[in-house]
Amino acid sequence: MPVEVWWAPLVWGIPFLGSLAAGLTGIFNKRLAAILGSISLGISALLTIPLIMVYVESGDVIVSPRYTWLTIPLGNGVVDVGLGVFLDGISLVLTAMVAWISFLIGVYSLSYMKGDYGEHRYWIFFSFFVGSMLLLVMTDNLLLLIIGWEGTSLASYALIGHWYRDEEHAWVGDPGRSALKKPMWFTPSHAGVRAIIMTGVPDIGFMLGATAIILVSGTAYIPDLYKGLAPLMGDLASKGLLTGFLLLFTLGALAKSAQFPLHEWLVTAMTGPASVSALIHAATMVKAGVYFMLRFVPIFIVSSSIVGDAAIAQTRDYLAIIGGIGVFTAFMMATMAVVARELKLILAFSTASQIGYMFMAASYAGMLKEPGLGIVAGLSHLLSHAVFKASLFLGAGILIHELGSRYIDGIGIKARSLRITMLSMILASLGLAALPPFSGYWSKDLVVDTSLEAGFLQASALAIITSFLTAAYTFRMISILYLYREKESLEALPGHGKTHGEDPVAFMPYLLFAIATPVIGVAWALWINYFSEISLRGTYLHIPEIHYNPQVAVVSALVSILGAALALSIYGPFGHNILPKIRGERFLAAINRFLYDRWYFNPLLYIVFVDGGSKMIRAIGKGFEGAVIDNIYHKALPGIMESLSRILRNYQPSIINSYLLLMLLGIAILVILQMMG
Amino acid sequence: MALLPVDQVLLIFSILMGxxxxMPLAEMLGVDKRTSKYISIAGLLIALVIVLISPPSGSINMVSGFxxxxxxxxxxxxxxxLLGGIIGIMSLPVEATDSAHPYLSMILMGVLASIMLVMAxxxxxxxxxxTLLSVTTFAAVALARDRESLEASVRYSIVGAIASQLLIIGVAFSTPYMFPAVLGQQSLLYVIGLIAIAFTxxxxxxxxxxxxxxxxxPDVYGKASPYVVSVISGSLKLGVxxxxxxxxxxxxxxxxGMLSVVLFMSVASMLIGSILPLTQTNAQRILAYSSIAHMGFIFIGLSVLAVSHDNPYAYRLALLGVVFHTLAYALGKSGVFAALNYIRRYSGGLELDAIRSSTAKDPKLTFxxxxxxxxxxGVPPLPGFWGKLFLFMAAAQNLRGLYIGQIPWLVILGIAASVISVYYYLNILRASVAGGSSAGGNRDPDLWASYTSATISIILGVFMYILSYYI
Known part of the structure; x- marks a missing residue:
């Protein structure tokens, strides 16, 4: 029996209140706004503890009273839209993760954003974001999910463009660089618009899908959709439209999680403050798409199996496509990270890449005999990635801010002066590079396991190659930042040997995350089955017995080690600077440019959509509005009336005899008319 | 129910005649012109009050044909x-006219004749x-004494004389059919019917x-003194x-065949009155054409009356349309010509360009x-809207001749004509508000007349619907 917890919605409600409070008080005192904001996040995080305890004790899912807000009459029944929550394993794990990570990043922000010219605005949107994100993962209702979804988009836009005065330190890209004649550097204001358009337009697909689902199944209550989606799926499957529909529905999730071809916004979203990048673009918002998959893939599986073979086949096609997109994105982003020179950009590409893995896991789950394995794989990679990526971003923020450059070669070896940050960055990177026993290793391993078991060999191979690249670019980053290359360059630095003071309020969060990385790793290794039982509760999926395939495990570890070794050999203490060699050789330089300019995808988008769009609008403007509407209303119609008027005026007599003539004519006409009846 | 024991209509006639x-008596006695003007207005007001306090009852009595x-x-x-007459007299610049008293007398007599015509x-x-109406109208037009008015009055008289002949013949030929209750249904000689209807x-x-x-x-209304036109078109002709x-x-x-006749007159009037003024540049001439268009609208109502003997709902709608439109037209035309009179004095002419560059801007005028x-x-809530509304509602009834298949063509034409007319009305308005306005406080009689009728229009419009219950 589900446990009813009446206060559960407060977990997502309190951050909204915090946002409001920050908004109101910040007019008088910005620090007060910051403190209120972070307190609201703290309360929210603390409230998740009793929730977890209740969940573990009860052995069942948590629900809350429906708190009905709207009742929409539909057909013969009503659709209930309420503020209640439904916390099954996936929701609860994500709720706890989002609440705690958000709180800790909030603590970091207290230090990082102190004195910033937009500090008041920051806290309004930061708390608003956390509220929306929690709403998104906790709600039991499709409509509120959409509301939370869009709330995160709004907050993301506001926070990406936070430094709206467009100072150069916040830019992404090399100023002056262009590819295919399109500029490849972006200001915060530009980046904000890109983000909201690139995530907002695909959300239309999401909303269309959601509307269709609500209309046909007659309910917006998500747990009911496990069986309730069957009629819609059956109808669409019989017309062969199910795959297309599911893809349309997933469009929003793909955009939100920055999967190909909707990945560009995440790259330029790095114009936001580091805490924003950590929270929104690493740990939480971009995971919303993964949550979408984790939530809906079991629903799709259960419903389609109710319907029958056609539905199952088309659902599998859809899942294969999504999985393919995921693994392709993972590979594509990894290649870009290998050549990236901006610290946050490396991390951004890496985020999109790792999310590709999660999509892979969640979708290929549908092809397994035990879908639960894939879901657990996706969820665990989500968790481990959130932790170490948050740590990396937060640390990067400190590095960039203290050492004055957003480029890793600009920071260079000076990074060593920040000791604690160094420790944290290294620990977290080991997690990212998926070296055992760090968390990244175990979860990525599960993902690869899933894809192998599902039978997608090429995808698995690509995933493994991407692992190699991941370790490579991670170690490249670490080497450039922390490893001595030439003794002379080090001694030449001013302040050599001295360490910077690091603010505990700032470093505690990311140090905590960094330490957690190996801890979680060990926990995975030991307690993965317990975790899978917890996370799969309530999803109608059979809870699998998880073992690690030893061959895969060994290969993964080897691949990561190899990647690390390659990077070290080039960038490490005994490495040679190969960059001039690459630039010298035309072919290698071309590849470098291709990867550096993100496979020229961004200029392509601008040529097709921006230029193409404006040309189209102008053509319509001139062609239709100018030629048709303008002509009709301003030339043709008045012209006709004017001519008519002038012609008829000629027949208006001004001589009395003519008056009388006309009257007599009139009599004649009237007589004739009467005769005609 | 008549509040007065005396024959109501006789009372009104006597007052107006008196x-x-x-007026000529007052002139002889040396009563000053302004006082005479106020006396005339008082007379009209008394008559108006008498009419107002006696809403129509069910019974009809006849006295000597009325x-x-x-x-x-x-x-x-x-x-x-009566309202049109009051506004028209209010706008009369008595100081500037030599023939104030005869003019007042003629207008009062004309109002009388018009009301007599309604009751006949x-x-x-x-x-x-x-005949009384014609004579007084000719005289009123001529009394303005400037060259253009004289020319207008001559034209009017000549054509009017022919028209009066036609009416006499028409009425004579239709006499047997006026009293079916008394004389019994007469059989119609075909030719007689044709002539009767056509001439009348x-x-x-x-x-x-x-x-x-x-x-x-266009020539008479467009050239005569605006205040004369205001009285004629806004008051005297409504009896007809x-x-x-x-x-x-x-x-x-x-x-x-009656329906075809009335429909033809309606359509022709609407078209001529809407299209011809589009390229006119003289405001007074434009408004002259607009009078033609408005008569076209009233004839829509008359067409419906012609075919709705067995349809009391349609009959009532048409009647409401005709009378409301007449009311709206009276106020509108008398008011607008009064305003034009005022403008003419400051801009030396009523061409649109002259208006645009004149200095006669006053907030009351603009209002x-x-x-x-x-x-x-025909913008709600002004009376013009109600008139057109009921007219179009009547024409939308599915009666013989008003529909082609499922399409209510008469309504569509009426609406189209209304829409086209917006252009030239707004042209006039635009010319008159160009260039800002002066401080106001002008006590010109024209201005007051126009202003009064505007206010009455607004008030009337708001309560117009209630009025419809009495009719």
Whole structure:
């Protein structure tokens, strides 16, 4: 029996209140706004503890009273839209993760954003974001999910463009660089618009899908959709439209999680403050798409199996496509990270890449005999990635801010002066590079396991190659930042040997995350089955017995080690600077440019959509509005009336005899008319 | 229920006649012009009050060929005539005219004649009222004494004389059919019917300014003194509308051709009145054409009356349309011509360019002109809207001849004509508000007349719907 917890919605409600409070008080005192904001996040995080305890004790899912807000009459029944929550394993794990990570990043922000010219605005949107994100993962209702979804988009836009005065330190890209004649550097204001358009337009697909689902199944209550989606799926499957529909529905999730071809916004979203990048673009918002998959893939599986073979086949096609997109994105982003020179950009590409893995896991789950394995794989990679990526971003923020450059070669070896940050960055990177026993290793391993078991060999191979690249670019980053290359360059630095003071309020969060990385790793290794039982509760999926395939495990570890070794050999203490060699050789330089300019995808988008769009609008403007509407209303119609008027005026007599003539004519006409009846 | 024991109509006639004849007397006695003006207005007001306090009852009595109490048709039309007359007299610049007293006398007599015409129910009564109306109108036009007015009055007189002849013949030929209750149903000799209807309608069309006897309107209304036009078009001719309704009531049962006749006149008037003024540049001439268009609208109502003997709902709608439109038209036209009179004095002419560059900007002027023009366009809640609404509602009834298949063509044409007319009304308005306005406080009589009628229009418009319950 589900446990009813009446206060559960407060977990997502309190951050909204915090946002409001920050908004109101910040007019008088910005620090007060910051403190209120972070307190609201703290309360929210603390409230998740009793929730977890209740969940573990009860052995069942948590629900809350429906708190009905709207009742929409539909057909013969009503659709209930309420503020209640439904916390099954996936929701609860994500709720706890989002609440705690958000709180800790909030603590970091207290230090990082102190004195910033937009500090008041920051806290309004930061708390608003956390509220929306929690709403998104906790709600039991499709409509509120959409509301939370869009709330995160709004907050993301506001926070990406936070430094709206467009100072150069916040830019992404090399100023002056262009590819295919399109500029490849972006200001915060530009980046904000890109983000909201690139995530907002695909959300239309999401909303269309959601509307269709609500209309046909007659309910917006998500747990009911496990069986309730069957009629819609059956109808669409019989017309062969199910795959297309599911893809349309997933469009929003793909955009939100920055999967190909909707990945560009995440790259330029790095114009936001580091805490924003950590929270929104690493740990939480971009995971919303993964949550979408984790939530809906079991629903799709259960419903389609109710319907029958056609539905199952088309659902599998859809899942294969999504999985393919995921693994392709993972590979594509990894290649870009290998050549990236901006610290946050490396991390951004890496985020999109790792999310590709999660999509892979969640979708290929549908092809397994035990879908639960894939879901657990996706969820665990989500968790481990959130932790170490948050740590990396937060640390990067400190590095960039203290050492004055957003480029890793600009920071260079000076990074060593920040000791604690160094420790944290290294620990977290080991997690990212998926070296055992760090968390990244175990979860990525599960993902690869899933894809192998599902039978997608090429995808698995690509995933493994991407692992190699991941370790490579991670170690490249670490080497450039922390490893001595030439003794002379080090001694030449001013302040050599001295360490910077690091603010505990700032470093505690990311140090905590960094330490957690190996801890979680060990926990995975030991307690993965317990975790899978917890996370799969309530999803109608059979809870699998998880073992690690030893061959895969060994290969993964080897691949990561190899990647690390390659990077070290080039960038490490005994490495040679190969960059001039690459630039010298035309072919290698071309590849470098291709990867550096993100496979020229961004200029392509601008040529097709921006230029193409404006040309189209102008053509319509001139062609239709100018030629048709303008002509009709301003030339043709008045012209006709004017001519008519002038012609008829000629027949208006001004001589009395003519008056009388006309009257007599009139009599004649009237007589004739009467005769005609 | 008549509040007064005396024959109501007789009372009104006596009052108007008395005041009218007192004007030459006042001149002889040396009563100053302004006082005479106020006396005339007082006379009209008294008559108005008498009419207002006696809403139409069910019973109809006749005295020497005239109705003895107001009925549903004559009640609003009489109010319209009296209101139009009051506004027209208010705008008269008595100081500037030598012939103030005769003019006042003629107008009062004209109002009397018009009301008589509405109440006339017998051939002799009709002809008598018509003749009185014609004579007083000719005289009023001529009394303005400037060259253009004289020319206008000559034209008007000549054509009017022919029209009066036609009316006499028409009424004579239709006499047997006026009293079916008394004489019994008469069999119609075909030719008699043709002549009766044709002549009568042409004559009525002349007096109203409807096609095909409309040609004099642009020249007379367009050139005569605006205050004269304001009285004629805004008050005196409205009695003919009442006559038209009565004529229809006895002529349409005897001949199905009546509908075609009225429809033709309506369509022609609307088209001519909407399209021809589009390229005009003289504001007064534009408004002259607009009178033709408005008569076209009223004829829509008359067409419906012609075919709705067995459909009391449609009949009532049409009646409401006709009388409301008449009321709106009275206020609108008298008011707008009064305003034009004022403008003419400051801009030396009524060409649109002259108006645009004149210095006659006054907030009261702008207000009044806007209200009147919007009234004529038919913007709610002004009375013009209600008139057109009921007219179109009547024409939308699915009666013989008003529909082609499922399409209510008459309504569509009416709406199109309304829409086209917006252009030239707004042209006038735009010319008159160009260039800002002065401080105001002007106590010019024209201005006050216009302003008063504007205010009355607004108030009337708001309560118009309630009025419809009385009719």
């Amino acid at each position: 005041f009218s004849l007192s 109705l003895s109490n107001v009925d549903a048709i004559s009640y609003p039309i009489a109010i319209a005539i 129910r017998d051939p002799v009564a009709i002809i008598a009222s018509w 309608m042409i004559a009525i069309g002349f007096k109203l300014g409807a096609a095909p006897s409309h040609s004099w309107v 509308v009442g006559l038209a309704v009565y004529v229809l009531s006895y002529l349409s049962p005897i001949s199905p 009044s002109l806007s209200v009147h023009l919007l009234n004529l366009i």
